[in-house]
Amino acid sequence: MTDLLLTHARLIDPEADSDAPGWLHIRDGVIAASGNGAAPQGIEQVLDCRGKCLAPGIVDIGVKVCEPGERHKESYASAGRAAAAGGVTTMITRPDTTQAIDSPESLEFVARRAQADASVHVRHMAALTKGRQGREMAEIGFLLDAGAVAFSDCDAVTRNTKVLSRALTYARSLDALVMLHPQEPVLSDGAVATSGKFASLRGLPAVSAMAERMGLDRDIALIEMTGVRAHFDQITTARALPALQRAKRNGLDVTAGISIHHLTLNEMDVADYRTFFKVKPPLRAEDDRQAMIEALRDGLIDVICSMHTPQDEESKRLPFEEAAAGAVALETLLPAALRLYHAEALTLPQLFRALSLAPARRLGLAAGRLAAGAPADLVLFDAHAPFVLDRFKLHSKSKNTPFDGARMQGRVLATFVAGARVYGEP
Amino acid sequence: MTFTQRHLLGIEPLHPSEITTLLDLADDYVRLNRGKRHGDALAGRSQINMFFENSTRTQASFELAGQRLGADVMNMAMQASSIKKGETLIDTALTLNAMHPDLLVVRHPHSGAVDLLAQKVNCAVLNAGDGRHEHPTQALLDALTIRRAKGRLHRLNIAICGDIAHSRVARSNILLLGKMENRVRLVGPPTLLPAGIADFGVEVHDDMREGLRDVDVVMMLRLQKERMDGGFIPSEREYYHRYGLDAEKLSHAKPDAIVMHPGPMNRGVEIDGEIADDINRSVIQEQVEMGVAVRMAAMDLLVRNRTATTTTEGIMA
Numbered sequence: 001m002t003d004l005l006l007t008h009a010r011l012i013d014p015e016a017d018s019d020a021p022g023w024l025h026i027r028d029g030v031i032a033a034s035g036n037g038a039a040p041q042g043i044e045q046v047l048d049c050r051g052k053c054l055a056p057g058i059v060d061i062g063v064k065v066c067e068p069g070e071r072h073k074e075s076y077a078s079a080g081r082a083a084a085a086g087g088v089t090t091m092i093t094r095p096d097t098t099q100a101i102d103s104p105e106s107l108e109f110v111a112r113r114a115q116a117d118a119s120v121h122v123r124h125m126a127a128l129t130k131g132r133q134g135r136e137m138a139e140i141g142f143l144l145d146a147g148a149v150a151f152s153d154c155d156a157v158t159r160n161t162k163v164l165s166r167a168l169t170y171a172r173s174l175d176a177l178v179m180l181h182p183q184e185p186v187l188s189d190g191a192v193a194t195s196g197k198f199a200s201l202r203g204l205p206a207v208s209a210m211a212e213r214m215g216l217d218r219d220i221a222l223i224e225m226t227g228v229r230a231h232f233d234q235i236t237t238a239r240a241l242p243a244l245q246r247a248k249r250n251g252l253d254v255t256a257g258i259s260i261h262h263l264t265l266n267e268m269d270v271a272d273y274r275t276f277f278k279v280k281p282p283l284r285a286e287d288d289r290q291a292m293i294e295a296l297r298d299g300l301i302d303v304i305c306s307m308h309t310p311q312d313e314e315s316k317r318l319p320f321e322e323a324a325a326g327a328v329a330l331e332t333l334l335p336a337a338l339r340l341y342h343a344e345a346l347t348l349p350q351l352f353r354a355l356s357l358a359p360a361r362r363l364g365l366a367a368g369r370l371a372a373g374a375p376a377d378l379v380l381f382d383a384h385a386p387f388v389l390d391r392f393k394l395h396s397k398s399k400n401t402p403f404d405g406a407r408m409q410g411r412v413l414a415t416f417v418a419g420a421r422v423y424g425e426p
Numbered sequence: 427m428t429f430t431q432r433h434l435l436g437i438e439p440l441h442p443s444e445i446t447t448l449l450d451l452a453d454d455y456v457r458l459n460r461g462k463r464h465g466d467a468l469a470g471r472s473q474i475n476m477f478f479e480n481s482t483r484t485q486a487s488f489e490l491a492g493q494r495l496g497a498d499v500m501n502m503a504m505q506a507s508s509i510k511k512g513e514t515l516i517d518t519a520l521t522l523n524a525m526h527p528d529l530l531v532v533r534h535p536h537s538g539a540v541d542l543l544a545q546k547v548n549c550a551v552l553n554a555g556d557g558r559h560e561h562p563t564q565a566l567l568d569a570l571t572i573r574r575a576k577g578r579l580h581r582l583n584i585a586i587c588g589d590i591a592h593s594r595v596a597r598s599n600i601l602l603l604g605k606m607e608n609r610v611r612l613v614g615p616p617t618l619l620p621a622g623i624a625d626f627g628v629e630v631h632d633d634m635r636e637g638l639r640d641v642d643v644v645m646m647l648r649l650q651k652e653r654m655d656g657g658f659i660p661s662e663r664e665y666y667h668r669y670g671l672d673a674e675k676l677s678h679a680k681p682d683a684i685v686m687h688p689g690p691m692n693r694g695v696e697i698d699g700e701i702a703d704d705i706n707r708s709v710i711q712e713q714v715e716m717g718v719a720v721r722m723a724a725m726d727l728l729v730r731n732r733t734a735t736t737t738t739e740g741i742m743a
Contacts, residue, residue: 197622201438203537203558203594206621273538317516319536321557 002376002419003027005043009380011036012055013370014353024054026376029418033372049380052413055352056368057089057377058333059359061150061179061257062125062233063308064326065091067113068106069098073398074310076110079330080118081395084423086331087379087412088306090121090360090367095132096154102127102138104146111147119422120415121377123363125150128167128178134158137167140176149363150231152179155280157215159185165222172228177363179231182240183281184214192321193282198267204320209237209284216240220247223254231362232256235301236284238291245300255362257303258292260329260336265289265402275316275323276402279307293345296354303362304354306333310398328396332403338383338410348383376419385411429727433544433551436560437601445602449570449579452716452723456570459494459719467726469496471528476518477554478504478534483689483714484554484563488531491721497529515539516546523547528732529725532556550728552721558594563724564688565598567717569606571709572643574716575684580607585637585679587613588647588669588696589658591620595688596647600626613637614669617658634669638678646671646687646697662695672698676707684709 004026011022011034023039025032033040060083066073083091093110095101101110107126114122126148130136133156140151151171158164171178191207193199199206216232220243223230235244235256247254259279267283277283295301309326316323329336337355340346360368367377391404414424428443437445458465473492477485485501492499504518513521515534522530523546530551532540537557544551555561573579584603590596590612603610604627611629612619623630631637638644649665659665671685685701685708693699702708 195621197625200591200620200622200626201597203556203560203597208621272541314514317514317542319515319534319539319542319557321536321538 002029003043004045004047004419005039006047006049006054006380007039008051009049009054010051011370012053012348012352014056014349014357015369015371017349019348021051024370026416026419029376029420031370031372031374031376034370052380052382053348054378054380055348056356056370056374057379057415057417058087058355059090059092059363059365059368060088060306060308060330060333061092061231061303061359061363062094062305063091063330064094064096064310066097066310067110073312074396076113076117076122078395078397079308080120080122082328082330083118083120084415084417085395085412087334087381087415088120088330089377089379089415089417090123090365091118092149092359092363093122093124094154095125095127095152096156100127100132101125102130102132104139104142107143107146107148120417121367123147123149125152125179127151128153128171129158129163132156134160134163137163137170140171141174144174144176150177150179152233153181154233155181157181157183157185161218161222165226168222168226168228172226175229177229177231179233180219182212182216182219182232182235184211187211187214188281191282192278193270194267194284196267196285198270202270202273206282209239209288212237212281213240213243216243220252220254223247223252224250229253231303233305234259234262234281234307235295236262236281236292237288241291241295241300248300255302255358256300257305258296258301259305259307260333261307261327261402263289263292263296263304264336264339269402273320275318275320276327276400276404278320278323278325279327280325293340297346297350302354302358304337304351305359306330310396311400312398316400326400328394328398328401330396331394332389332401332408334379334381334412335408335410336403339408341383342409376416378416379412380414380424381410381412383410385409387411430731431728432731434562434724434728435541435544435551435553437562437565437598437605438560440605442605445566445569445606448566448720448723448727449573451726452566452570452719455719455722456716459715465495465722467495468492468729471497471729472526473497473499473529473531473725474522474527475499475501475531476504476522476533477502478532479555480505481533481554484533487714487717488552488554488721491718491725492529494718495722495726497725515543519543519546523549528729550732552724552728555594558592558597560598561594562598563717563721564595565602566724567713567720568599568645568686568688569602570716570720571686571713572684574712575709576642582608582643583611583641584608584643584645585611585613585641586645586647587634587637587671589618589649589653590614590623590647591618592650592653593647599645600628611637611641615659618653634675635678638675641679642683644671644676644679644683644685646685648688648690649692649696666695670694670696670698671701673701676701683707686710686713688713
């Protein structure tokens with residue numbers, strides 16, 4: 001088994017909120033010890049980190065792998081390589097595949113595929129309702145037994161509140177976690193942009209940012225009514241924040257996430273109808289982006305995720321309204337997030353609280369920490385190394401990144417999963 | 427020459443001097459057309475009209491403009507063609523590109539679709555209306571009409587009235603009239619005004635009489651049939667009562683104010699029939715005439731630019 005000492009590292013510990021030089025000892029796939037003083041002697045394998053950052057590996061809630069159905073867009077093998085290259089050590093997959101993951105049989109299929117092909121940990125979410133149609137609840141009990149870590153219909157917001165309230169009540173009885181997409185479904189129907197000057201000038205169908213708050217308000221009322229544990233996949237507008245804050249203050253068991261794109265891009269980036277910037281919900285105004293960064297710093301928003309959504313060229317080379325939404329982000333998540341660090345908006349421990357610690361805690365996983373006994377899921381990265389992103393060098397099968405040609409800072413040097421190196425030079 | 431565009435995709439990229447150049451040339455073509463003569467600026471050139479959305483007037487105007495300058499004009503009714511067979515817009519564009527046209531005139535129901543197409547072909551592309559985005563030749567023909575009627579195209583008060591939210595004509599006109607330093611007012615019910623309108627650098631009125639006070643030009647917009655019932659306005663008759671242009675409402679404008687409409691008109695909905703036909707006020711027929719001249723000028727200038735720059739770029743540039 002592994003016995004490896006990492007020396008001269010800059011240890012980023014979100015749990016202790018510390019960023020300090022030190023060493024870390026991995027044995028048998030778990031973290032045996034770490035410290036700031038003299039490193040222990042007599043360990044055969046030693047890796048000198050040369051002052052680079054060592055942090056708990058990223059736990060990414062909401063990755064789409066396109067098996068079953070659209071393996072040409074992304075397979076477990078390609079997603080696994082992309083995750084390893086991006087410092088993501090646990091992928092939490094979404095059930096919004098062509099054939100939704102809504103039965104124990106389909107969940108077993110993807111679990112088997114992930115086990116066989118992916119080099120990082122993979123846990124799966126399952127659909128809350130059959131076919132994500134919002135009509136009948138899925139077999140939540142069986143799916144839990146089959147290993148589902150959370151339940152979500154993703155961006156298919158349930159219009160029928162009665163169905164949703166029953167599904168949440170049932171999920172509550174099994175203590176299942178649900179992930180909700182806060183959006184008023186009728187108001188946002190057909191919208192591909194956030195309403196405002198930009199969308200109006202471009203002539204794009206748009207929805208008010210208020211639709212997110214309306215969806216959030218309904219869902220929070222249902223959470224209060226049913227007592228279910230819930231996570232909001234993406235909160236992206238300033239107007240939604242007071243409602244989220246009230247819900248947390250009132251003691252509801254809620255957490256919230258945001259995609260890296262909503263933290264680092266705004267609606268103006270769409271420019272002349274660039275479809276790689278079409279995501280769901282649509283990119284917001286700069287004021288909203290700033291408010292989200294602040295909410296993340298305060299801990300009101302708990303989690304940063306990639307919302308990795310592979311799309312092939314054919315689905316994107318269309319007029320903006322017709323083009324598919326979503327962007328790949330497993331590999332760009334960390335360098336993009338480091339923009340917030342370089343802009344001095346967040347510290348590295350704050351970033352990794354949102355990238356690793358908080359998502360792991362929410363899902364009841366032991367990862368996301370540097371404490372002794374925690375799994376040795378780690379990312380070693382150079383926070384300053386500059387590069388220009390070339391989308392054709394991404395490991396994902398799909399190359400739909402909004403960061404193509406962008407100058408970025410921060411490269412993953414090595415990724416460890418359960419003590420084994422899955423990315424980087426030996 | 428101060429017209430440097432490769433395509434005419436919208437008013438947004440145009441410089442005021444380019445607009446003036448185009449309108450000056452269009453004035454020449456008005457004289458040519460009235461003299462019943464033909465030009466030869468596009469002789470030996472081929473022009474393809476691709477309309478993914480129904481159009482009678484704009485398509486006919488482009489067709490005539492091409493023919494008056496000697497171009498070979500082909501019309502493709504895209505509604506009935508390969509689009510129905512699942513071909514993507516880009517494949518259609520590449521197919522047409524392989525036929526080496528000089529000019530491609532495109533109308534499409536989706537905003538930005540013409541920009542996308544222009545990236546994939548190596549001929550000049552003219553936007554004949556894309557979604558709710560832009561309709562540049564309409565704004566240019568409106569500008570020419572105003573300039574000829576008022577003797578200038580600056581420091582005028584111009585009201586654009588009606589369904590602004592869904593109108594590409596309104597967007598192109600707001601941009602053009604703004605660039606030429608006019609004061610633009612938008613008049614319409616709040617449900618038909620786009621979001622973020624306050625940031626457009628225009629005045630906004632929901633009371634039509636106030637909106638028309640002392641304006642030099644009244645531009646009416648067509649209200650689409652499908653928007654008349656319940657969704658955006660309560661009814662046709664309430665709309666006509668509050669926002670239809672009649673003699674009484676027009677009396678709030680300057681005595682010599684002109685009335686414009688891009689057509690086709692809904693008489694008795696957005697405009698009173700008598701106003702539309704009043705030769706002392708309405709310039710609606712002139713607009714149609716200017717349309718042909720402006721399109722001749724636009725195609726002429728684009729082809730000149732293509733000839734000036736040797737076209738060596740690849741299809742997928």
